[in-house]
Structure formats: C-alpha cells, structure tokens
Amino acid sequence: DAKTTQPNSMESNEEEPVHLPCNHSTISGTDYIHWYRQLPSQGPEYVIHGLTSNVNNRMASLAIAEDRKSSTLILHRATLRDAAVYYCILNKETSGSRLTFGEGTQLTVNP
Amino acid sequence: GAVVSQHPSWVICKSGTSVKIECRSLDFQATTMFWYRQFPKQSLMLMATSNEGSKATYEQGVEKDKFLINHASLTLSTLTVTSAHPEDSSFYICSASIPGILYGYTFGSGTRLTVV
Numbered sequence: 001d002a003k004t005t006q007p008n009s010m011e012s013n014e015e016e017p018v019h020l021p022c023n024h025s026t027i028s029g030t031d032y033i034h035w036y037r038q039l040p041s042q043g044p045e046y047v048i049h050g051l052t053s054n055v056n057n058r059m060a061s062l063a064i065a066e067d068r069k070s071s072t073l074i075l076h077r078a079t080l081r082d083a084a085v086y087y088c089i090l091n092k093e094t095s096g097s098r099l100t101f102g103e104g105t106q107l108t109v110n111p
Numbered sequence: 112g113a114v115v116s117q118h119p120s121w122v123i124c125k126s127g128t129s130v131k132i133e134c135r136s137l138d139f140q141a142t143t144m145f146w147y148r149q150f151p152k153q154s155l156m157l158m159a160t161s162n163e164g165s166k167a168t169y170e171q172g173v174e175k176d177k178f179l180i181n182h183a184s185l186t187l188s189t190l191t192v193t194s195a196h197p198e199d200s201s202f203y204i205c206s207a208s209i210p211g212i213l214y215g216y217t218f219g220s221g222t223r224l225t226v227v
Binding site for chain 1: 115117145147154155156157160202204205206209215216217218219220221223
C-alpha cells in the first residue's frame with residue numbers, strides 16, 4: 001500500500017484557518033485520498049475524500065496537488081471541537097476496501 | 112444517515128472470561144464490516160474483515176480463535192474476545208462502508224475493554 005506522511009502535531013487558534021498537509025509521493029492512479037479524524041475516545045469520523053480535483057463539503061476542503069503527490073485538508077475556521085487526530089489515508093480500489101491508518105496529525109486548537 | 116451503533120461503550124471483565132462487542136448498522140445494510148484495535152497513544156490497527164454469511168478474514172498476527180467474529184446478518188457483526196487477559200485491554204472499533212460514497216466508511220463509537 002502507498003504510504004502517507006503527515007506531521008505528528010499542529011497547532012491552530014480558534015476561528016483561524018488550518019491547513020493540514022499530507023505527502024503521498026508513491027500514490028497510484030487509482031488511489032483515492034481520504035481524510036478521517038478521531039476525537040478523543042471516539043471512533044474515527046469521515047471528513048472528506050477525493051481523487052484528482054479539489055473537493056469541498058460542509059466540514060472541510062481538500063486541495064490535491066496537480067501531480068497528486070500531496071494534498072492539504074483545509075478547515076476554514078477552526079473551532080475547539082476540531083481538536084482531533086487527523087488521518088490522511090490512501091485507498092486502492094483493489095485492496096479489499098480496507099483502510100490502513102497511519103499515525104495521523106494531532107491538531108490542537110487554542111482558544 | 113449511515114450510522115453504526117457499537118455496544119457496549121466500555122466494559123470491565125475478569126481475566127479468563129469472554130466479552131462480546133456488538134456492531135449494528137442502523138439505517139443501511141453492511142455487507143462488510145471491519146474490526147480495529149487501538150492501544151493508547153497509537154493508531155488504529157485492522158484486526159479483521161467481516162463479510163456477511165462467511166468467515167472473517169484476519170490480519171497477520173491476529174489470533175482467530177481468540178477474537179471470534181460473527182457477521183450473521185447484514186446489520187450485525189460481533190467480536191468476542193475469548194479468555195481475555197490484561198494485554199487484551201484496548202479500544203475496539205468497528206467500521207462499515209458508507210453507501211453511496213465510494214470507498215467511504217463509517218465507524219462505531221468504540222468499546223473500551225479493560226481486563227483485570
């Protein structure tokens with residue numbers, strides 16, 4: 001499986017935008033880029049996913065580099081409830097549809 | 112929509128006993144469910160993939176006789192930790208694919224197992 005690299009931790013201030021980077025230099029053409037987040041003592045929560053084009057939903061935006069070797073999850077206005085571990089995951093169509101979690105980025109949001 | 116309900120949220124059991132964790136898809140049919148384990152300060156590790164009506168597929172290093180998985184219906188999968196020991200204490204999480212979102216997944220809220 002292609003590997004992703006994320007910073008261990010990031011900090012943000014409340015109501016400011018947050019850009020969470022993810023490198024995936026060995027991504028293949030059929031890999032989807034998924035983002036999930038996990039709040040303390042809870043199961044992960046789907047945030048967003050994309051293949052080639054940038055994506056927006058009510059939670060966040062996903063910016064995908066033209067060569068697809070990196071992507072950025074954008075939280076437009078961070079709130080205290082956004083403090084979580086954010087996971088960037090590649091999912092191959094042929095992998096049996098299973099998600100492999102890396103270490104993720106621990107986001108701290110300061111009031 | 113696409114909610115997975117996991118019970119219990121926490122359980123304490125004595126060493127040597129068995130514990131069953133249930134995972135139900137409330138408003139959709141889950142052909143495939145996944146079971147993960149997460150130790151403190153670590154990421155999620157996939158234990159097994161559970162398919163309705165067939166035997167589960169276990170990841171390398173996961174004892175299938177210790178972690179019994181049953182997926183008898185399209186809305187229910189169970190994980191039974193047999194003869195639990197303190198080292199089995201962990202956070203167990205189930206997951207199912209989200210209908211309509213290609214390769215998207217929804218997760219249960221997790222079960223904190225403590226073996227004493």
